[in-house]
Amino acid sequence: MKKFIVYIFLFCFCITGKAQSDYLSYRTEETARKLKEYIDTLKIIDTHEHLLxxxxxxxxxxxxxxxxxxxxxxxxxxxxxxxxxxxxxxxxxxxxxxxxxxxxxxxxxxxxxxxxxxxxxxxxxxxxxxxxxxxxxxxxxxxxxxxxxxxKNWFETILKDSCRIEYLVQDDDALALKVDWIKYVKRFTPWLNVRTKFGIDSIAMEQVEPIFTLEDFVKSLRNEFEKGLKNGMVGIKVISAYSRNLYFEKTDIAAARKVFKTLVSGDEDLQIPWEKAKPLQDYMFHQLMEMAKQHGVPVIFHTGLQAGQGNDIRNSNPVLLANLFHEYPDVRFVLFHGSYPYGGELATLAKTYSNVYIDMNWTYAISPSYAKRYLSEWLETIPASKIMAFGGDYNCVENIYGVYQIAKQIITEVLTEKVSNNQLSENEARQVAKMILHDNAVEFYGLP
Ligand SMILES: [Zn+2]
Structure with missing residues (x-):
């Protein structure tokens, strides 16, 4: 009899357990479906493209x-x-x-x-x-x-209708599509990567203003910055990690001047190694940061994996930027591409400094699993207001569409898991989705 009661008990337990797990998986599916539906209604901000x-x-x-x-x-x-x-x-x-x-x-x-x-x-x-x-x-x-x-409307059909992009931030203004929903960020690479005499002369020729002294060189940077402001740049993009490391030391003006003099007094084809040019490059970088501070323009860094072959991943570790976050507490910095593969380092920086933000553009294309793992981890560690969760980083609308489908799936999966684990309510998950896909970027770039 006792044995029979035990069997009955076990039978009931199993039935209840199974029913419960069925109910839980049904609930999870329901949450995922509702979240996906909600995300499909959102207007989004695409924070980074190289559209042709x-x-x-x-x-x-x-x-x-x-x-x-x-x-x-x-x-x-x-x-x-x-x-x-x-x-x-x-x-x-x-x-x-x-x-x-x-x-x-x-x-x-x-x-x-x-x-x-x-x-x-x-x-x-x-x-x-x-x-x-x-x-x-x-x-x-x-x-x-x-x-x-x-x-002729294919471009807009995909971006505006299929992806529901409200604003798109283009890397540099070369697209020459003057529509009000495309904003742009500007690069100052010829100043930040300076290491040739030809580079300095080219700037002088383009601006039709001679560059004889370091002060002239800084002035040419300011001219370009002001031109950017006039053309509506919403941020400064730094791609130095493709050619040097991201450690920008505060440099003495005398050391910068010495490098500048070497370059301008050299032969037309003079090129010095970046390590030798570093004092001048760093000096120009800090000049640019002062301008960013003065005008409240945010600064964007390429961090992590570089496109193409043979790049040095050690150059793009976001940890190298930590001195800047101390030095310029009033400048807002956003680190692109989820810093792949430095997601943990990125989390630590965005958690420690109030002026450091995360942008996940390109991350879904590099690895959806990485995007999923780190979005989940970042939502546990960092205020959601500091995460921007979409940008394709592509040159054609078809690929942007492709990445956005993957991104939506990842974001839905991560938020569903947070709801299932009782880390977020369904309402809170929706709130987070809207922040990371829209509101945060609007605030960060001061979009209308
Ligand atoms: Zn890019």
Whole structure:
């Protein structure tokens, strides 16, 4: 009898346990569905793109299936062993898609697993109804891309209607699309990376103002800064991590002047190593920070993985920037790309300094798993008001669309998990979604 009671008890326990877990998984699915629906209603701010002008694209030889692969996925093809000499054929060659595919196919087969490839696949599937990119489908995919571009509103249809982008922040003003919903951030690379006489002379020629002294050089930087303000720049973009490390020391003016003199008094082809140019580069960088402080313009850093081959990842560790966060408490700094792979370091910096923000653009394209892991961790460690969660970092609208689909899924999964764990209520999860996809960027860049 006793044994029978135990069985009954165990039976009931199992039934209740199973019912409970069914109920929990139903609840999780419900939460995910509701959150996804909510996110689909949001207007979003896209904080970072390198869009090519669609009129320019129409004239190029990449307006075929390769358009979807032309940006970061090209790097994966190269690291999978594709010869670099293919560059010219792929970008400039006028050849049928099937012939172009023959060049790519062996390397596609080696690298079709990466997230950069996934972005192309999502765009092909959702926008052009091509479920798999292969020898049989590149022709039809090309046709469909070309006919999409026959529609002069294609660009806006994808960005404004499909992605619901309210404002988009373009890297530099080269896009030359004067629409009020595209804002831009400006680079000052010729000043920050200065290490040639030619570089200084080119600035003087462009501004039609001679540069004889260090003070003239600073003045030329100020001219460019003021030009940026006049043209509506919403931030300063620093890409120094591609050419040197991110440690910008406060430099004595005499050391900077010495480097400047070496450069201007040298031969026209004089180029010095960046380590030797560092006192001048650092000095100019701090001049730029003073201007940013004076005008309340935020500063954006490329951190973490650099695009292309052979870059030095040690240069882009965000920890190298810590002295600036102390030195300029009134300047707001945002660290791009989730600092991949330095997500923990980034969390620590954004947690420690009130003037440091996180931007997840490109992160979903590099690795959705990393984006998921760190968005979850950052929501545990950092005020949600300091996280900006979307930017494609791509040059064509199709890839932006692809990344946004992945981003929405990741954000939904992370927030659903927080609700399931009782870390956030459903209401709070919605509030966070709106902050990280819209409100934070509006406030950070002072968008209307
Ligand atoms: Zn970028």
């Amino acid at each position: 002008n669609p009129d320019f694209l129409r004239k190029t030889n990449i307006l075929d299936f390769f358009l979807l692969m032309n940006h970061y996925y090209y790097d994966d093809l190269i690291t999978a062993g594709m010869p670099e000499e293919f560059f010219n054929k792929l970008y400039n060659g006028n050849m049928p898609p099937e012939e172009k595919w023959k060049l790519i196919e062996p390397y596609w087969n080696r690298s079709l697993n990466t997230s950069f490839a996934l972005v192309a696949k999502v765009a092909a599937r959702n926008l052009f109804n091509v479920n798999e990119i292969n020898a049989n489908t590149v022709g039809i995919l090309t046709q469909r891309i070309k006919s999409a571009y026959n529609n």
